[in-house]
Amino acid sequence: MSNVPELLLPLWRTLPWRALGAAAALGLLVAGASRLPAGFSPWLALNALRAAALAFALGLAFLLDDPARHTTATVPTPRPVRQALRLALVAPFAALWWTAAVLLVPAEVRPPVGAVTLEAATVCALALAGAAAAIRRTDEPEPGVGVGAGLLTVAVLAPLLWPDRWELFVTVGDPEWADAHERWGVVLTVALVGCAVWAREPVRRLRVRSPLT
Template structure:
């Protein structure tokens, strides 16, 4: 069943949005290398954070499916359909992030592990929000709403969070370790929310089962 779904799902992925997110990420990560003079660690940090946000904005469209109300009738549960989309997009996202990291000059490159944690958490938040919208509504394209929400959330995190809860600190800041412990907690929350949102509502499953039984029982 999974093999039969690979080609159709691969064709329906929002490749334009994913490509735009990846291209923007590489462009932002390459800014420190384009400038003359000594590499600036602060600019490298900002560039990689911008690249992480661009990738997450592209992934926000991953669950867009104009044929959602048709494919929901196939005998494949939503967790498998969503998981297959994520599995197909994950290598692309990992490749784009790796390329973005190496585009930043070594002298200006921030700690890669910590920035990768931020990038993964941001991407998972985007996917969890998209899955939650799909679960709670009938929209077929949550990507636009999720990308707008993600941009507003990033701006709020930068401007409104108090200093002791800041999520965007520099490597030389004594709060660096504590901040990334909070990033890890946010990632765990996003994983739980996203996993829960991928589960089909029990009521809808029951209604679908009853409809299927009635159709099978109907005389030809």
């Protein structure tokens, strides 16, 4: 792992800053919608933050894009380390962005920060898990567009198709609020496990050659 420090600058240069910046700007605009004169309601504030988190997650879907993927695959640093370094470089930016998004929502209508942060972390983890799965299962060096489209599709269909007994998208004050966020925690755990599993290098089959060949 002695070559990890040498990877930081090249990785920084290849991060999808344009996609992340655009997603972050869109998210802040959406979060700021709760400050509109007619928008001071807890329901709007909650859903504005949910939409902002989704917007940023769409940017994270591009995090593992690497046009030089087939070249960097030969470096001695394992893929899980390279992907973890990409995430580590973006994490401070993501934390600052989320803090700004939350503070844009007026305090009097702001939903419980811990609960809504759990939701945001889950959506972002799902984006990263999708990107890791696409990298592992395909040869596509830049799967971000497909992963983002898939995440957006899931976000639109989930509230419509998700079973009522496992409801996730509840409002503040709903009796199911605490139970729903326990379920959010389960989904987050599954997404993080997916990130870890799909980050692994593919197992290459070893060819046993006959001594006569």
